[in-house]
Amino acid sequence: MDLATIQRVLDCELSVAEVAAAHADALDVQIRMLQLRRSVLRVVARRGSSPEETTLMHRLMQLSGEERRRLIDDFVDGTFGIVDADPTAVAVVHAAAPDLPDDPTSEQVAAWVELAELVGDEDFRARMRRTVVRQAAGSPLDIKRDAGEELMEFTRQKVAEGRKLGIAPLSDKSAPVINDLVHRFAEVLARTPDTEFRDWMAQQFEEAHDPRVDRDWRLVWIVNGWQVVPNLISVYPWLIQALRNDRAA
Incomplete structure (x- = not known):
């Protein structure tokens, strides 16, 4: 103690x-500040971060828990703060808001830094809103329905079988898989399995899969320490690439 x-x-x-x-x-x-600094240093050491990225990480680590929460709230309000915003969609995003712990791992720090940059992008906000509103409404894509x-x-x-066998979507080995799927979809949808139909399929599945939206959810899971939920993220990109490659060929 000091004398006073x-x-x-x-x-x-x-x-x-x-x-x-x-x-x-x-x-x-x-102690919390030292833990944060330690985590940042580990990220820098592992990733060989640039001076700009290191500065950003340092700035974000100085934010209090309340300030970090406000950053995400601003993202939600800016994305859904309009008259016709679906309350369910807004609730979904709020419920899954990232919350960096006081003693984060280097992986959580890296995820938080990437997430903070992502939520500040206006184009991403528009994509996020379209995706979440559709999911909250339970509206499947036309092709899936x-x-x-x-x-x-x-x-x-x-x-999944093709990926397990190591078949790349842009390889010749993917052609039989895609041809079979295209013909099956064409038969069910009463369409002609031609180039136009393949292009339409690719566009439909691209609407279902936005890499940055998928990345956002994964980053939230990492920051919050949640178990990654099995999903179709690995399915759609392969299918889209294979369809596009086949169409180009």
Whole structure:
């Protein structure tokens, strides 16, 4: 204790317990800051970050928990703060807001930095809003609704099998898989399995898969320490690439 504090204790203005509690609180703040700095340094050491990226990480780490939360709230309000915003969609995003812990891992720090840059992009905000509003409304894409769950499940299995065998979407080995799927979709949808139909399929699946929106959710999972939920992120890109490659060929 400093002499002024000791004098206040002797004058019965403060108790030793109160002083100890205040010192403990102060140490908690210092410990959290040191933990954050340690995590940032580990990220820099692992990634060989540029001076600009290191500066950004340092700036973000100085934000308090409340300020970090406000950054995400601003993103949500800026993305959905309009008259026709779907309350369900807004609730979904708020419920999944990232919350960096006081002692984050280097992976969580890196995810938070990337996420902070992402939510500041206006184009991403527009894409995020379209995706979440559609999902919250439970509105499936036309191709998924019209094709039916049986064909969609078959598609997921075929693509998963191809990926497991190491078949690249742009390789010749993907052609039989894509040809089979195109003909199955064309039959169910009463369409002609020509180049135009392949292009339409690719566009439909591109609407379902926005890499940056998928990346946003993954970053949130990492920051919050949640288990990554199995999803179709690995299915759609392969299918789109294979369709585009086949169409170009």
